[in-house]
Amino acid sequence: MKINDFIQQVKNNQVDIVEHTHKVIEECKKINKEYNYFNFISEELALRQANEIKKSVKNNDKNIKNKKLLGVAISVKDSICVKGVESTAGSRILKGYKPLFNATVIEKVIEEGGIVIGKTAQDEFGFGAFSVNTKLNIPKNPFDKERSCGGSSGGAAGLSQKLSNHIALGESTGGSIVEPSSFCGVFGLCPTYGLVSRYGLMDFGNSLDKIGPIGKNIHDAALLMGTIAGYDKSDSTSLDSNHADYKSFLKEPVKGMKVGIIKEAFGKGIQNEVDKAVRKGIEKLEDNGVKTEEISLELPIKYGIATYYMIATSEASTNLAKYCGMRYGKSDKLEGNFNEYFTKVRSENFTEEAKRRIILGTFARMAGYRDAFYLKAAKVRTIMINEYKKAFKKFDALISPTAPMLPPKFSEIEKLTPLQHYLADVMTVSPNVAGLPHLNVPVGFENNLPVGMLLTGDHLQEGKLLQLGSVFEGK
Amino acid sequence: MKNFTSDVIVGLEIHIELNTKTKLFCGCPTKGSEEPNTRTCVTCLGMPGSKPVLNKKAVEFVLKLCLALGCEISPELIFSRKSYFYPDMAKNYQISQYEIPLGKKGKLKLKEGKEVGITRVHMEEDPASLVHPAGMKDSAYVLVDYNRSGNPLAEIVTEPDLESPEEARDFMKQLITVLDYLEIFDVNNGIIKADANISIKEGRYTRVEIKNITGFREIERALMYEVSRQKGEVKRHKTIHHETRSWDSESGVTFSLRKKETEEDYGYIIDSDLTVVDITDKWLNEIKKNMPELAQDKVKKFVHDYKIKKEDAEIIAADKELAKMFESVAKQVDANLAAKWMRRELVRVLNYNKKELNEVKINENHMIDLLELIENKKITDAVGQQIIEKLIESPFDVKKYVKKEKLEAVSDISELEKYCKEAISENPKAVEDYKKGEKKALNYIVGKVMARTRGKATPKEVNEIITNLLKRAEL
Numbered sequence: 030m031k032i033n034d035f036i037q038q039v040k041n042n043q044v045d046i047v048e049h050t051h052k053v054i055e056e057c058k059k060i061n062k063e064y065n066y067f068n069f070i071s072e073e074l075a076l077r078q079a080n081e082i083k084k085s086v087k088n089n090d091k092n093i094k095n096k097k098l099l100g101v102a103i104s105v106k107d108s109i110c111v112k113g114v115e116s117t118a119g120s121r122i123l124k125g126y127k128p129l130f131n132a133t134v135i136e137k138v139i140e141e142g143g144i145v146i147g148k149t150a151q152d153e154f155g156f157g158a159f160s161v162n163t164k165l166n167i168p169k170n171p172f173d174k175e176r177s178c179g180g181s182s183g184g185a186a187g188l189s190q191k192l193s194n195h196i197a198l199g200e201s202t203g204g205s206i207v208e209p210s211s212f213c214g215v216f217g218l219c220p221t222y223g224l225v226s227r228y229g230l231m232d233f234g235n236s237l238d239k240i241g242p243i244g245k246n247i248h249d250a251a252l253l254m255g256t257i258a259g260y261d262k263s264d265s266t267s268l269d270s271n272h273a274d275y276k277s278f279l280k281e282p283v284k285g286m287k288v289g290i291i292k293e294a295f296g297k298g299i300q301n302e303v304d305k306a307v308r309k310g311i312e313k314l315e316d317n318g319v320k321t322e323e324i325s326l327e328l329p330i331k332y333g334i335a336t337y338y339m340i341a342t343s344e345a346s347t348n349l350a351k352y353c354g355m356r357y358g359k360s361d362k363l364e365g366n367f368n369e370y371f372t373k374v375r376s377e378n379f380t381e382e383a384k385r386r387i388i389l390g391t392f393a394r395m396a397g398y399r400d401a402f403y404l405k406a407a408k409v410r411t412i413m414i415n416e417y418k419k420a421f422k423k424f425d426a427l428i429s430p431t432a433p434m435l436p437p438k439f440s441e442i443e444k445l446t447p448l449q450h451y452l453a454d455v456m457t458v459s460p461n462v463a464g465l466p467h468l469n470v471p472v473g474f475e476n477n478l479p480v481g482m483l484l485t486g487d488h489l490q491e492g493k494l495l496q497l498g499s500v501f502e503g504k
Numbered sequence: 505m506k507n508f509t510s511d512v513i514v515g516l517e518i519h520i521e522l523n524t525k526t527k528l529f530c531g532c533p534t535k536g537s538e539e540p541n542t543r544t545c546v547t548c549l550g551m552p553g554s555k556p557v558l559n560k561k562a563v564e565f566v567l568k569l570c571l572a573l574g575c576e577i578s579p580e581l582i583f584s585r586k587s588y589f590y591p592d593m594a595k596n597y598q599i600s601q602y603e604i605p606l607g608k609k610g611k612l613k614l615k616e617g618k619e620v621g622i623t624r625v626h627m628e629e630d631p632a633s634l635v636h637p638a639g640m641k642d643s644a645y646v647l648v649d650y651n652r653s654g655n656p657l658a659e660i661v662t663e664p665d666l667e668s669p670e671e672a673r674d675f676m677k678q679l680i681t682v683l684d685y686l687e688i689f690d691v692n693n694g695i696i697k698a699d700a701n702i703s704i705k706e707g708r709y710t711r712v713e714i715k716n717i718t719g720f721r722e723i724e725r726a727l728m729y730e731v732s733r734q735k736g737e738v739k740r741h742k743t744i745h746h747e748t749r750s751w752d753s754e755s756g757v758t759f760s761l762r763k764k765e766t767e768e769d770y771g772y773i774i775d776s777d778l779t780v781v782d783i784t785d786k787w788l789n790e791i792k793k794n795m796p797e798l799a800q801d802k803v804k805k806f807v808h809d810y811k812i813k814k815e816d817a818e819i820i821a822a823d824k825e826l827a828k829m830f831e832s833v834a835k836q837v838d839a840n841l842a843a844k845w846m847r848r849e850l851v852r853v854l855n856y857n858k859k860e861l862n863e864v865k866i867n868e869n870h871m872i873d874l875l876e877l878i879e880n881k882k883i884t885d886a887v888g889q890q891i892i893e894k895l896i897e898s899p900f901d902v903k904k905y906v907k908k909e910k911l912e913a914v915s916d917i918s919e920l921e922k923y924c925k926e927a928i929s930e931n932p933k934a935v936e937d938y939k940k941g942e943k944k945a946l947n948y949i950v951g952k953v954m955a956r957t958r959g960k961a962t963p964k965e966v967n968e969i970i971t972n973l974l975k976r977a978e979l
């Protein structure tokens with residue numbers, strides 16, 4: 030059943046939403062046993078919401094008609110705050126932390142009748158591409174449990190593949206929406222920086238973080254996108270722009286649109302299977318009347334990783350400073366002075382990867398180095414944006430593979446060096462650094478594993494990406 | 505380093521608590537309940553997911569200050585994160601400004617006209633306050649009160665232009681006057697703190713930083729102590745260390761906090777949770793239009809329009825409330841008389857009672873009534889003084905009071921003569937002494953008359969009458 034039809038049935042009182050939600054929660058528990066998609070299933074909140082909806086429907090509450098997500102199960106990446114529900118951002122240092130407030134996106138979802146079913150597994154604070162950098166749950170690929178879901182929104186993408194009538198809220202700093210979507214064969218839309226409020230998102234890199242939807246169908250992603258976009262006075266970086274009716278783009282014909290195929294994103298460093306599947310995807314666009322042309326975009330591929338990791342870790346290392354065993358989350362026996370105490374709490378609870386990024390980021394912003402690293406990266410970022418902007422004068426979207434490889438096995442991931450691990454982001458970091466919207470579209474299967482194609486658009490052109498992506502709906 | 509020649513070199517870093525209604529990055533009130541941790545929210549507690557939103561009023565306050573100090577104003581307001589771990593920091597970084605302060609290259613005039621350079625003026629948030637239950641050195645633990653966390657501060661850094669503890673005190677005094685006129689600081693309850701860099705010639709200008717000096721009286725004490733300490737060290741052939749010391753007001757000494765081998769590294773990065781704020785000409789002009797007259801403008805005006813002495817004008821203008829009262833009073837009575845009475849008598853009585861003008865109920869109408877009586881010789885100066893002393897305690901109608909208490913000056917010569925004759929006949933010993941050439945004996949008789957008339961006659965008049973009477977008696 031399509032989500033729209035389901036919402037209609039809820040509105041018409043054809044579905045007992047409480048009974049349905051019970052079933053959803055049971056299914057989540059079952060899936061979770063096998064796949065570890067949740068850090069926390071918010072059964073109590075979900076049923077409370079379902080009961081309220083049931084009451085409103087019964088009472089013929091006239092507001093019900095306009096609710097965009099009525100009864101739809103919404104999973105939430107663990108780094109997004111849900112009031113009273115344990116929210117850890119995948120970090121043991123936040124174990125037991127129940128936020129005092131809802132993130133703005135959660136307020137909007139609840140307002141539109143979406144039912145919050147739980148917090149999905151992720152790399153700690155978003156630090157990773159395979160959802161393995163966590164001392165909490167590691168999600169497994171829905172097509173092969175030996176393999177990774179991708180990351181860092183791994184739980185969100187995996188659950189989107191497995192659970193129907195559900196849409197996930199993911200979050201991306203350097204590719205964490207589209208890359209796991211690629212590995213799990215679902216649609217993931219990372220919006221323009223600032224289009225969706227970050228208020229209530231536990232920060233990784235404040236100039237990079239974006240909340241976005243992941244859905245099994247492109248329609249689902251567009252529906253949730255329309256719900257969460259828009260200005261928020263609580264987030265100073267929130268864009269004061271009219272957001273579009275995203276669903277309407279899905280019906281627009283793609284004939285005559287122009288996309289640029291990024292030359293440097295194919296060939297060396299890309300698994301053959303991925304290359305093959307994405308080229309098939311391009312052919313499909315061409316079959317639908319989309320004009321394609323190769324474009325050289327050297328800078329983003331060559332300097333994207335370096336630029337991204339300098340900025341992201343510099344910001345992350347300051348964001349993580351607040352986790353010191355005071356006020357919230359994990360604490361320890363009060364011993365020694367303040368420095369000794371917080372060092373102990375942080376040493377015990379952060380993963381190796383979090384520590385690596387704190388050290389890297391702290392180094393990059395130290396006096397004597399910040400010119401060469403942090404400030405240089407900021408300058409390259411500006412140049413990169415300009416290079417993209419030039420390309421978008423000619424093209425509606427740019428195309429590359431989403432990930433350079435098929436979902437790897439956990440045993441393979443263990444052998445990767447940190448740098449090899451970072452290279453999994455090679456296609457996705459640059460659009461993130463430039464704050465550009467990007468969409469993963471599943472283009473097919475190779476070796477029974479899904480492959481994703483990445484569409485990158487100009488700022489605030491999410492609609493065009495959805496328009497192009499609709500070609501791949503339901504196939 | 506500058507080529508110093510003076511014996512003492514002082515530069516100040518001053519933190520001023522601005523008296524906005526709400527905090528710098530959240531809506532919490534800056535004043536109110538003193539119960540610890542009650543004026544807090546997720547933002548000023550640094551809870552994960554919270555975001556700062558800039559208080560524009562605080563920006564206007566600091567812009568006023570920049571204008572008053574003649575600073576060059578940056579066209580953009582940019583906030584940075586200053587990272588260091590300390591228990592009073594909610595986020596373990598402080599939102600401050602780094603590369604580009606809001607104002608730079610200003611100056612402030614000392615009393616004698618010397619100009620002190622202002623290096624920079626910037627905005628930042630106040631940390632929480634730490635409570636040491638058993639004193640700073642002996643407490644086994646500290647308590648944190650976040651009520652102050654996030655209060656807006658202006659930081660002023662001066663050039664090392666001050667050449668004595670007295671000048672440092674004067675600088676602080678002049679600054680407080682400016683802040684008072686601008687109404688951006690609560691002179692009675694607000695906190696103004698200084699860190700002072702001080703070096704002396706004998707110590708080859710080795711710089712020592714003294715932290716935590718509150719108020720302008722303290723700065724002189726702390727620096728005087730430090731000068732003598734450093735001189736003592738040199739005398740005893742000890743080296744003066746480049747170090748940070750703290751001022752302990754209670755015991756009146758400075759003590760070493762840490763040696764400074766290297767400058768602290770705060771790893772500044774841009775705070776990308778906040779956007780760059782444009783300081784537009786339109787905004788600046790609006791602020792300029794509403795700038796109040798400052799003390800130095802008042803001095804010029806008082807000298808020019810009211811023709812009073814410059815010294816009098818300076819003393820009156822140094823207190824905003826006094827200046828305001830003077831202007832009202834000088835419109836009704838002779839300005840010089842008003843100046844004389846307000847800067848001498850009123851200030852003397854206030855100082856004696858350790859009160860500020862705005863703490864007592866004496867107002868311009870009281871002063872006008874009083875000075876009119878004096879101007880028209882209805883009462884004597886002595887009675888005038890008594891009335892001011894009484895007015896400080898509680899207000900009353902001056903004219904009615906004078907009538908009721910029969911305090912009018914004795915203008916009738918025959919009546920005065922009667923008192924004088926009585927005094928002469930009652931004090932033959934004094935008369936005898938006077939005749940022998942003891943001039944002081946005359947004062948004794950005059951005093952007797954003054955006492956009998958309760959100050960209603962002027963000593964000069966009484967003196968003349970008695971001298972004449974005694975002269976006549978001799979003939």
